[in-house]
Amino acid sequence: DAGITQSPRYKITETGRQVTLMCHQTWSHSYMFWYRQDLGHGLRLIYYSAAADITDKGEVPDGYVVSRSKTENFPLTLESATRSQTSVYFCASSESPGVVWREAEQYFGPGTRLTVT
Amino acid sequence: AQSVTQLDSHVSVSEGTPVLLRCNYSSSYSPSLFWYVQHPNKGLQLLLKYTSAATLVKGINGFEAEFKKSETSFHLTKPSAHMSDAAEYFCVVSDHASGGSYIPTFGRGTSLIVHP
Numbered sequence: 001d002a003g004i005t006q007s008p009r010y011k012i013t014e015t016g017r018q019v020t021l022m023c024h025q026t027w028s029h030s031y032m033f034w035y036r037q038d039l040g041h042g043l044r045l046i047y048y049s050a051a052a053d054i055t056d057k058g059e060v061p062d063g064y065v066v067s068r069s070k071t072e073n074f075p076l077t078l079e080s081a082t083r084s085q086t087s088v089y090f091c092a093s094s095e096s097p098g099v100v101w102r103e104a105e106q107y108f109g110p111g112t113r114l115t116v117t
Numbered sequence: 118a119q120s121v122t123q124l125d126s127h128v129s130v131s132e133g134t135p136v137l138l139r140c141n142y143s144s145s146y147s148p149s150l151f152w153y154v155q156h157p158n159k160g161l162q163l164l165l166k167y168t169s170a171a172t173l174v175k176g177i178n179g180f181e182a183e184f185k186k187s188e189t190s191f192h193l194t195k196p197s198a199h200m201s202d203a204a205e206y207f208c209v210v211s212d213h214a215s216g217g218s219y220i221p222t223f224g225r226g227t228s229l230i231v232h233p
Contacts, residue, residue: 040225042223042224043161090161111160
């Protein structure tokens with residue numbers, strides 16, 4: 001199916017465990033993003049990627065690791081989960097260069113609700 | 118540096134009455150501005166965007182927004198609210214970041230409540 005998908009949709013894990021959230025898009029968009037959404041904070045950028053093998057930190061990167069070996073995939077790993085990382089995580093993608101980048105619409109996945117106990 | 122402030126965390130209206138969701142931004146360059154909508158337990162969807170063309174921007178579902186540079190505002194309006202408009206709304210500014218990337222910054226969101 002075309003679009004942007006996230007898996008799993010729901011995850012419960014224990015403090016200290018490693019967990020990986022998956023994101024896959026079928027449009028070959030260059031840019032991909034990971035956000036977390038918490039009540040009262042809106043969406044905060046964790047990491048973004050401008051292309052395969054190019055990633056950069058966002059506003060709240062501590063405790064997270066990303067990789068992007070293929071254009072279509074952008075996994076987010078919590079190396080040692082903490083309760084403060086309980087949140088809803090959204091992946092998004094944007095169109096390729098050639099479009100004026102700052103005008104590019106973001107396309108969002110359905111989100112992953114992560115609970116760390 | 119860029120920032121965006123959504124002036125109301127909650128807005129409550131009656132069905133059929135006008136909607137006004139307020140957004141102010143700060144930007145060092147000439148920004149692009151967006152409004153996204155998030156219905157409960159869903160991802161975000163673009164409502165409309167401003168990209169330095171017309172200052173009055175029309176979006177989906179009857180929403181529109183006006184870019185006012187002198188007031189650094191980009192308020193979202195709709196003449197007549199519908200029950201299906203009940204959702205969370207995010208104002209977003211996209212500006213130049215270090216390294217040449219344009220990184221979007223989200224406001225904290227405004228929850229629109231529509232009463233029958």
